[in-house]
Amino acid sequence: MLRILMSAVLAVGALPAAARSASKNPGIFTYLTIADADSVDPAWAYDTASGLVILNVYEPLFQYDGTSTEKLLPLIAEKVPSRDNGLISPDGRTYTIPLRKGIKFHDGSPMTAEDVRWSLLRFLLVDRAAGPSSLLLEPLVGYPSTRGDDGEILAHVWNDVNRAVTLRGDDIVLRLPRPYAPLLSILAAWAPVLPKAWAGKNGDWDGGEASWHKFNDPSKETSPFFDKANGTGPFKLERWDRKTKEFLLTRNDRYWRAPAKLQTVVIKSVSEFGTRKLMLQAGDADTIYADRPLISQLQDIPGITVLDDQPTVEMNPVVFFTYRINQVANAFVGSGRLDGAGIPLDFFSDKDVRKGFAHAFDFKGFLADVMRGKGTQATGAIPKSLPGHDPNGRTYRFDLKKAEEHFRKAWGGQAWEKGFKFTIAFNSGNLPRQTVCQILKRNVEALNPKFKIDVRAVEWPTFLDAYKASKLPVFVMGWHADYPDPHNFAFPLLHSKGDYPATQKFKDPEFDRLIDAANAETDPSKRKQIYAQLQALEFEEAPHLVIVDAVRYRTQRDWVKGWFNNPIFPDSPYGSYFYTLSKD
Amino acid sequence: MLRYILKRLAFLPLVVFGVTALLFLCLQFLSPEMRASLYIKDPRQLSQIESVIEKYGLRKPMPVQYALWLKEVAHGELGYSETAKMPVSEAIRAFFPATFELTLISFIPIMITGIYFGVLSAVHRDKFIDHFTRFVAITGYSLPSFVLGLLLLMVFYGKLHWLPPGRYTLETDMLVHAEGFRHWTGILTFDCLLNGEWAAYVDVVKHMLLPAATLLYISVALLLRITRSSMLEELSKDYVRTARAKGLPENVVIYKHALANALIPVVTLASLLFIGLLGGVVITETVFDFPGIGRWGVQAAQQLDVPGVLGATMLAAFLFVTANLASDILYAVVDPRIRVGD
Numbered sequence: 001m002l003r004i005l006m007s008a009v010l011a012v013g014a015l016p017a018a019a020r021s022a023s024k025n026p027g028i029f030t031y032l033t034i035a036d037a038d039s040v041d042p043a044w045a046y047d048t049a050s051g052l053v054i055l056n057v058y059e060p061l062f063q064y065d066g067t068s069t070e071k072l073l074p075l076i077a078e079k080v081p082s083r084d085n086g087l088i089s090p091d092g093r094t095y096t097i098p099l100r101k102g103i104k105f106h107d108g109s110p111m112t113a114e115d116v117r118w119s120l121l122r123f124l125l126v127d128r129a130a131g132p133s134s135l136l137l138e139p140l141v142g143y144p145s146t147r148g149d150d151g152e153i154l155a156h157v158w159n160d161v162n163r164a165v166t167l168r169g170d171d172i173v174l175r176l177p178r179p180y181a182p183l184l185s186i187l188a189a190w191a192p193v194l195p196k197a198w199a200g201k202n203g204d205w206d207g208g209e210a211s212w213h214k215f216n217d218p219s220k221e222t223s224p225f226f227d228k229a230n231g232t233g234p235f236k237l238e239r240w241d242r243k244t245k246e247f248l249l250t251r252n253d254r255y256w257r258a259p260a261k262l263q264t265v266v267i268k269s270v271s272e273f274g275t276r277k278l279m280l281q282a283g284d285a286d287t288i289y290a291d292r293p294l295i296s297q298l299q300d301i302p303g304i305t306v307l308d309d310q311p312t313v314e315m316n317p318v319v320f321f322t323y324r325i326n327q328v329a330n331a332f333v334g335s336g337r338l339d340g341a342g343i344p345l346d347f348f349s350d351k352d353v354r355k356g357f358a359h360a361f362d363f364k365g366f367l368a369d370v371m372r373g374k375g376t377q378a379t380g381a382i383p384k385s386l387p388g389h390d391p392n393g394r395t396y397r398f399d400l401k402k403a404e405e406h407f408r409k410a411w412g413g414q415a416w417e418k419g420f421k422f423t424i425a426f427n428s429g430n431l432p433r434q435t436v437c438q439i440l441k442r443n444v445e446a447l448n449p450k451f452k453i454d455v456r457a458v459e460w461p462t463f464l465d466a467y468k469a470s471k472l473p474v475f476v477m478g479w480h481a482d483y484p485d486p487h488n489f490a491f492p493l494l495h496s497k498g499d500y501p502a503t504q505k506f507k508d509p510e511f512d513r514l515i516d517a518a519n520a521e522t523d524p525s526k527r528k529q530i531y532a533q534l535q536a537l538e539f540e541e542a543p544h545l546v547i548v549d550a551v552r553y554r555t556q557r558d559w560v561k562g563w564f565n566n567p568i569f570p571d572s573p574y575g576s577y578f579y580t581l582s583k584d
Numbered sequence: 585m586l587r588y589i590l591k592r593l594a595f596l597p598l599v600v601f602g603v604t605a606l607l608f609l610c611l612q613f614l615s616p617e618m619r620a621s622l623y624i625k626d627p628r629q630l631s632q633i634e635s636v637i638e639k640y641g642l643r644k645p646m647p648v649q650y651a652l653w654l655k656e657v658a659h660g661e662l663g664y665s666e667t668a669k670m671p672v673s674e675a676i677r678a679f680f681p682a683t684f685e686l687t688l689i690s691f692i693p694i695m696i697t698g699i700y701f702g703v704l705s706a707v708h709r710d711k712f713i714d715h716f717t718r719f720v721a722i723t724g725y726s727l728p729s730f731v732l733g734l735l736l737l738m739v740f741y742g743k744l745h746w747l748p749p750g751r752y753t754l755e756t757d758m759l760v761h762a763e764g765f766r767h768w769t770g771i772l773t774f775d776c777l778l779n780g781e782w783a784a785y786v787d788v789v790k791h792m793l794l795p796a797a798t799l800l801y802i803s804v805a806l807l808l809r810i811t812r813s814s815m816l817e818e819l820s821k822d823y824v825r826t827a828r829a830k831g832l833p834e835n836v837v838i839y840k841h842a843l844a845n846a847l848i849p850v851v852t853l854a855s856l857l858f859i860g861l862l863g864g865v866v867i868t869e870t871v872f873d874f875p876g877i878g879r880w881g882v883q884a885a886q887q888l889d890v891p892g893v894l895g896a897t898m899l900a901a902f903l904f905v906t907a908n909l910a911s912d913i914l915y916a917v918v919d920p921r922i923r924v925g926d
Binding site: 025028239241242243244246248264266270271272274275278279281282284327328329331332428456457458459461462465 | 620668670679734748754
């Protein structure tokens with residue numbers, strides 16, 4: 001019996017690996033990832049996992065032309081405004097956008113110009129804390145939030161947004177308080193068109209002045225758009241199963257362009273890499289998410305293509321320090337005091353603590369071992385793919401002596417004497433971020449036996465909620481460009497109203513001043529100088545720790561056709577704009 | 585027998601009180617704010633934490649808090665699980681049926697294999713079959729489940745394309761979510777049968793075979809060893825010698841006389857095994873991407889999702905109490921001395 005069993009196992013082992021030339025399920029495309037989405041409401045979602053679904057289900061006014069991050073094509077709009085075609089006024093403050101006709105939503109109702117106007121207004125007015133609304137509030141009304149520092153809604157918001165977004169016949173007219181060069185790029189990725197009537201029927205904002213306050217900064221799950229979608233895009237959201245962490249998209253056969261070649265798209269979260277890899281090998285997945293350290297396990301497998309050196313417009317991973325931690329129901333801060341069993345809530349407001357951490361990180365080791373030599377150490381928040389990047393910016397070096405010097409000075413010597421204990425978090429399944437946490441833990445704990453750091457993997461949506469609530473003392477995340485402009489890195493990473501500083505509770509007027517000045521500056525060389533100043537200040541203050549300017553790779557079955565990498569797409573290069581894809 | 589069962593049932597409220605009191609005491613190590621967060625769904629509600637503390641009486645004397653908490657638990661109000669992104673009671677309803685199915689499909693083969701080979705091993709002591717079964721048992725016991733799971737996946741899925749991971753294929757997914765499909769029991773295999781969907785039934789079972797095989801291999805070892813040692817002890821007793829001397833067929837001696845007496849420790853182990861499987865088999869569920877209660881419970885623990893952990897613990901405690909009662913009753917069935925003594 002033993003011999004029979006042994007022979008059977010050996011025989012099975014000798015079988016060739018699956019290298020099928022024809023795809024297993026020609027009309028079905030399956031993408032296996034590690035993160036479930038946060039919400040599919042385009043006015044709420046501000047993470048890549050959610051953005052991937054939105055990209056394929058909804059449509060904004062414009063789209064990027066193939067791999068270009070500069071050239072735009074009309075999508076819902078009929079033309080891309082320019083000064084040449086007269087759709088941008090000579091003073092650069094009025095944009096007239098003619099809209100395409102004959103487009104229908106997934107439920108069959110026709111899309112109107114009023115739907116477009118309402119969608120833009122909703123995107124501006126929902127303005128959830130640390131959400132995407134600031135992307136359009138800034139250019140269209142000149143301020144990044146509908147609420148003041150006291151959290152109260154500003155009285156003039158309604159008039160301002162209605163002045164900024166109007167209809168002239170079937171054209172949308174946008175009036176800006178001042179010229180804003182990246183506006184069209186923003187409109188190529190954000191504020192897609194939603195159906196106003198469907199929203200009203202399902203309990204969302206009806207467009208009226210009287211009710212909009214109720215929908216400002218809402219709870220995530222209160223909107224019908226949270227888990228349902230009715231867009232104009234090439235795919236319909238059939239189902240989001242939160243139990244199995246799976247999205248099912250089906251082809252929109254009434255799409256206004258030719259229908260997609262794929263009939264069904266499955267986006268599924270599978271946390272175990274071994275399972276993802278086996279499903280790719282077996283042909284049950286067409287592409288999978290895999291971090292840089294895993295590339296050697298995916299190369300040279302018959303039937304599988306690894307496309308390396310894909311450019312990115314991102315800063316990832318970044319270690320963020322929370323200056324004022326939210327203590328309420330917070331298990332990440334230990335005792336909440338500097339007593340060796342916890343940290344005080346403003347522990348990271350001390351610059352020496354942050355610098356201690358910065359010098360305790362082994363950048364070279366991380367680049368060599370985790371990134372497999374791909375990429376370079378980041379010199380500031382603005383990546384090298386964008387203007388404004390300062391290649392000569394100062395960087396931290398791994399130096400445990402310097403780290404110790406800073407920790408000895410921190411909190412008047414109390415931090416060194418009493419020690420501390422807290423938890424660093426990263427989103428589960430993300431290997432580079434996990435390694436960043438482990439390197440920090442190992443090196444900082446080695447400095448003083450009284451320093452204790454726990455590392456905890458947290459599921460993506462839970463992680464987002466904890467981070468938004470400012471409950472994470474130190475967390476590792478990244479920033480993927482919303483539009484290709486340095487302001488989109490400077491603002492969310494360093495401005496007090498930006499996505500990260502707002503949750504870190506980091507506020508420095510000098511940072512804000514420089515960012516606002518750079519954004520208003522139209523002379524590229526002067527703008528670059530301001531950004532260089534900003535990045536010098538970033539080094540000095542160290543509100544976060546940028547690590548690597550990276551390139552990425554994509555793994556897919558070789559029967560996948562039509563994929564192109566636009567680094568602006570959410571979840572690029574793993575996720576896809578599925579419309580162009582097909583399988584042999 | 586009935587008296588014995590009733591007596592055991594009478595103990596049940598006492599056990600439930602003990603379990604809930606223990607869980608409640610564990611909760612008291614958390615601050616009122618942390619306990620209030622059990623009921624919070626949206627992180628922005630944290631600013632109104634005082635009103636939640638007030639609503640649930642979290643600063644009241646401990647006995648009052650306990651009574652209020654029990655009332656909430658009795659109404660199924662176990663809080664909101666951040667990990668599952670749904671209320672705990674809903675999460676249990678969502679994840680438990682998958683684990684229950686996996687338990688059912690694994691447990692019976694585990695019992696049959698464990699007992700059969702345990703007996704075989706004892707009867708053929710120090711022969712090839714004894715050495716072989718012990719070897720298989722020891723490797724199963726010492727092999728980490730994720731290694732075995734991945735190995736099985738590599739062979740039966742990666743190479744042979746027979747048994748895929750996950751819960752079901754896309755076709756079954758579409759079918760079970762279609763309007764016409766009625767979820768009679770919440771247990772997918774049963775529901776597929778009740779809806780007359782044979783292909784879907786086969787598909788669901790196919791997806792459970794590898795996790796079930798993993799569980800079988802890693803769980804059978806202990807059962808096999810206990811059955812073997814218990815059988816060896818019984819086989820050396822006088823009544824077995826007497827039975828053989830009377831000329832009873834060997835099968836009758838082994839299976840009717842010796843095995844019946846050897847089953848008492850096996851029943852205890854089987855009930856613990858059953859609870860263990862029902863409580864969720866974390867690694868197996870993770871490797872096979874099987875959306876069960878174990879994977880959720882561990883994710884909840886990793887992410888400091890207190891309501892999730894509490895819900896999973898309550899479920900495990902409830903299962904333990906129930907299985908314990910069942911094993912007490914089974915004792916009485918297999919060993920008349922117990923019911924007579926009572």
